[in-house]
Structures are given as structure tokens and as C-alpha cells.
Amino acid sequence: MKIIVTGYDHLDSLARNLKVSLRALGHTAEYAHDWSWLHYEKPIRRFIAGMVLRHPRFELYRSQRIARQVILNQPDLFISVWSWLKPEAVQQIRDAGIKAVLVYPDHIANLERQYALLAPYHQLFFKDPFAVRMFREKAGLAIEYLPEACNPMWHKPVELTEAERKRYGCDVTTASSMYPYRMRILECLEGYDLKLWGPAWSSWLNSPLRRNHTGVDVREHEKAKAFSAARIVVNTMHYAEIEGVNVRTFEAAGCGAFQIADAKPALADLFVPDQEIVTFASRAELKDKVDYYLGHEPERQRIAQAGQLRAHRDHTYAQRIQRIFEAVGL
Numbered sequence: 001m002k003i004i005v006t007g008y009d010h011l012d013s014l015a016r017n018l019k020v021s022l023r024a025l026g027h028t029a030e031y032a033h034d035w036s037w038l039h040y041e042k043p044i045r046r047f048i049a050g051m052v053l054r055h056p057r058f059e060l061y062r063s064q065r066i067a068r069q070v071i072l073n074q075p076d077l078f079i080s081v082w083s084w085l086k087p088e089a090v091q092q093i094r095d096a097g098i099k100a101v102l103v104y105p106d107h108i109a110n111l112e113r114q115y116a117l118l119a120p121y122h123q124l125f126f127k128d129p130f131a132v133r134m135f136r137e138k139a140g141l142a143i144e145y146l147p148e149a150c151n152p153m154w155h156k157p158v159e160l161t162e163a164e165r166k167r168y169g170c171d172v173t174t175a176s177s178m179y180p181y182r183m184r185i186l187e188c189l190e191g192y193d194l195k196l197w198g199p200a201w202s203s204w205l206n207s208p209l210r211r212n213h214t215g216v217d218v219r220e221h222e223k224a225k226a227f228s229a230a231r232i233v234v235n236t237m238h239y240a241e242i243e244g245v246n247v248r249t250f251e252a253a254g255c256g257a258f259q260i261a262d263a264k265p266a267l268a269d270l271f272v273p274d275q276e277i278v279t280f281a282s283r284a285e286l287k288d289k290v291d292y293y294l295g296h297e298p299e300r301q302r303i304a305q306a307g308q309l310r311a312h313r314d315h316t317y318a319q320r321i322q323r324i325f326e327a328v329g330l
Contacts, residue, residue: 001076002028011219014081014105017151021317032069063089071096083116090119099328109240123327128244148247149317150254154220157256158228168229170195183207185236188283227257235261253311258304276307
């Protein structure tokens with residue numbers, strides 16, 4: 001089949017993972033490209049994009065530009081991962097006889113203008129069971145629960161060189177953006193052999209953990225190295241992840257890392273607690289479990305191996321793609 005995906009082609013993005021996974025499955029997959037100057041990889045570009053994108057006329061023009069690309073290519077399916085796409089553009093795609101779905105990769109606090117709830121997609125997919133119930137039962141939307149995933153092409157155990165062990169090795173790590181809520185959770189680990197990977201911190205974000213930030217945003221193969229080299233990967237989730245889990249849950253597991261993750265209601269349906277993943281519900285519990293598992297390597301290895309097998313068996317992008325196809329009758 002021929003599939004068009006919205007999104008930026010940057011490492012570990014949902015759009016990129018969908019594209020490469022679709023191609024690996026034998027499908028033709030391409031992007032409906034946005035302008036390159038709107039990419040958010042650099043702070044100055046994020047600032048410029050944030051200023052420009054909110055203008056109503058530009059917003060509509062941008063959405064219609066995406067729609068024209070999709071209609072010109074006449075795919076069997078259009079997959080949007082952007083909640084900003086205007087309802088009018090989605091209607092144009094549907095009117096051209098193209099099936100359209102939204103796979104929303106973020107927590108619901110980032111829905112902004114909520115165009116996704118107005119646009120006439122054939123199907124919406126959200127990763128949070130709470131959001132699925134709320135939007136289905138109260139807003140009457142065609143929506144399904146679809147957790148995020150790992151990509152075994154790069155979220156996998158890796159053999160490290162001595163230089164890589166020195167660069168990435170530590171007792172505890174995570175790879176994420178940083179904001180006050182996450183920072184407060186992680187500050188209970190001040191003084192540990194801790195390496196924090198991810199985008200540059202905001203200048204106003206003051207914390208003793210700043211010294212632990214490497215200044216490097218690891219993705220794909222580099223993320224696999226960072227996770228493989230650490231004894232423990234701590235996975236803290238945004239406070240707007242109500243019941244679901246973030247993508248790092250699947251990435252860390254896929255890399256074969258031992259993971260202590262924020263306890264969420266959906267987690268037990270994805271991994272078996274204390275057998276494939278370990279969870280925490282408070283700062284005190286997180287610290288206690290870090291201390292315990294640093295001293296119990298055989299248990300760490302057993303749980304990490306089980307989590308890696310589960311991730312590659314049940315939680316890959318290929319499997320999520322198959323669920324999307326089933327939902328729209330392809």
C-alpha cells in the first residue's frame with residue numbers, strides 16, 4: 001500500500017519511526033513535508049515557528065499545503081501525527097477519497113487548539129486510556145487506544161566499546177526534556193552517579209542536577225548506547241500522562257535496559273510489574289528502589305531481559321501499524 005505520513009524526519013520522531021517501519025513491512029511510505037525552516041531542532045527555529053504558526057491565515061495556508069501534497073499523491077492512507085492540522089484540510093483529504101487517521105503522540109495538555117477533535121478523521125488514536133474514554137463517551141468521537149512503541153531497528157541491546165562505556169556508563173540515567181516537575185522528582189537522586197541526556201535546559205531552570213546534564217540529546221542508536229551502559233534507567237512521566245505511558249517506556253525496554261518507571265494504570269497491561277519492569281509511586285519509593293536494585297545485579301538483569309523480550313514481541317511500531325490498518329479496514 002501507499003501511505004503518506006505527516007511529520008519531521010528527525011531521529012526518533014513518531015513520523016520517522018512510522019515511515020521506516022512501513023517501508024520495512026513492504027509498503028510505500030513518504031512524508032507530506034512541512035517547510036524545513038519550521039523544524040524544531042534548534043531553539044531559534046522553535047521561537048520563530050512559535051511566533052509565525054499562530055497567525056490564522058498562515059495556519060490555514062500551512063494545513064492546505066499539506067492537504068495538497070497528500071491529494072496529489074493519492075495514497076491508500078494518510079497518517080497525521082500533528083494536532084494542529086486544520087479541520088478544513090482533513091475534509092479536503094477525505095473528499096478526495098483518501099482514508100485519514102490521527103495518531104497523537106503526546107499528552108493531552110499539548111492539544112492546544114484541539115483541532116484534532118474537530119477534524120473529520122476516519123479514526124483517532126490516543127495513547128492515554130483516560131483520554132480515549134473521555135473523548136469517546138463525552139465528545140462522541142471515533143477514537144481508539146493505541147500505546148506508543150519501540151523500533152527494534154535501533155531500540156535494541158548493543159555491544160559497547162570501552163570508549164562508549166566510559167562515555168555513557170553510570171549507575172542511573174534518563175534521556176528526556178527537563179521541566180520543574182521532572183526535575184523535582186529526580187532531585188532525590190542528587191549525589192548519585194547520574195547522567196541526564198536530553199535537550200539543553202532552559203536558563204531559568206535552576207537545580208543542583210544541572211551538573212549531571214551532559215548537554216547531549218541522544219536518540220536512536222545513541223540512546224540505545226546510553227541506556228545499555230547505565231545500570232538503571234529512571235522513567236519519569238509528564239503529569240498530564242494521566243493513565244497512559246510515554247514512549248521512553250518502550251524505548252528503554254526495547255534497548256534491554258533495567259527500568260524504574262512512573263506507576264501508571266495502563267502499565268500493568270503492557271509489562272508485568274516486578275518481572276518485566278519496576279515502578280515507583282513516590283520520590284521515597286524511587287530512591288529506595290534505586291538503592292535496592294543497584295545492589296542486586298542478577299535481579300536487574302533478569303527483569304531487563306524479560307522487558308526487552310516483551311517489548312520486541314508485543315510493542316513495536318509494526319504491530320501498531322497493523323492495528324491502524326485493521327481499524328480503517330485496510
